[in-house]
Amino acid sequence: MTKIRTRYAPSPTGKMHVGNLRSALYEFLIAKHADGDFMLRIEDTDQERFVEGATEIINRTLKRAGLVHDEGPDKDGGYGPYVQSERVKTGIYMKYAQELIEKKEAYYCFCDKERLAGLKTEIVEGKEIMIYDKHCLSLSKEEVEQKLKAGTPFVIRQNNPTEGTTTFHDELYGDITVNNSELDDMILIKSDGYPTYNFANVVDDHTMNITHVVRGNEYLSSSPKYVRLYEAFGWQVPVYVHLPLITDENHKKLSKRSGHSSFEDLIEQGFLSEAIVNYIALLGWSPEDNREIFSLEELIKDFDYRRISKSPAVFDIVKLKWMNGEYLKAMEADLFYEMAEPYLKEALGEGFDLPKIAAMVKTRIEVFPDIAGQVDFFKKLPEYDAEMYTHKKMKTDAASSLEVLSEVLPILEQQEDYSNDALYQSLLAYVEKKGCKNGYVMWPIRTAVSGKQMTPAGATEIMEILGKEESLIRIRKGIEKLRG
């Protein structure tokens, strides 16, 4: 059996978008599921779109996402070079273009801009496409040679038939047949000598022994032309998997405007790379059972590209947040603290028992930036309303709370040990003496020391963090507030 070989073939044009990462992930999973090779190829032949530093972003992102390639610019596996601009220098694209010319499957075109501007155009998928009229196909061999000798600028075009049909197979979309008359004679080699993506992807996927190609379905309409190239060369067409669009909540193409369209945006927003990868795996793919939490190892084991759905996948930030929260809950405590510390420091500064506070919030946040909102009351008692003392289930109201706070104040003033346990024992003794429920006492105390309806911990844990002096100040303030 042939070894499965996949490639992620990004163009270094900026940040790594969720859709790019999904292609990379699926390519990685297809290869690793079958013990195959996953390759990185940099497609930088479109010099105008090249963005400085973009290759570094790609490398950083793949590394952080755990998508380790077996071959690539930094890891030679015998199929290099792995950067297209370097492949151009080896003459490989020109050599294959010449082969097509010999087979009459391609031809030189010397038409200048002015002539091309006068040609018919057609609207294909919303874009105005120029339909080349095969003018240069009729040039004689001698005429071509003369022009080449004279240094006339040229491109090399694919020579597509005007009759018949071409059929290709996509794993998700099935067999797709198009009329050859719809296939334009696309440029294979540009006037700068560089290949177009349209040509390079075929030459490279073949010469690098790629078996499976996963890419966005924006390439679906060009695929018949790629298949014609494979056939012209007599090469085997790889397995094609064209992925559905990723949309935002409004079913519009996920764009920069959403604020969370790239991997690095999401990392900056405090998401864990494991959670991002897990979530992205599910953007179009689902396992047989309804499981949702997958480590990369589990994805490798369970991933089957035949289960990818054709319908557009909606990027749901709420769902990603939930998933991230699940990862935080499951995270080892020390690691959680290490990652939470900068956020805790930013929210609280010095003087607090940060590891203890980290443990309190671990199961209550979805992303690290949620920490501030959970813990800010430790630093400063927020303004709150006396209404908050009234709680139906706890059977408390303003009067009962005033009574409780006034009675526990002297106990707490005398208390020396402000550890959670000791405070709890003292208050429990008071509860028993009073013959009431715990909540009847703990609710007003927690309200007074936190000023919040919801806190990451109970009254005594909060007082332990605040210490005696600050706890008493807040309880006295509560009493004042309740006295009106």
Ligand code: GLU
């Ligand atoms: N360089 C192309 C892109 O970044 C890759 C498409 C493909 O995977 O073939 O869109």
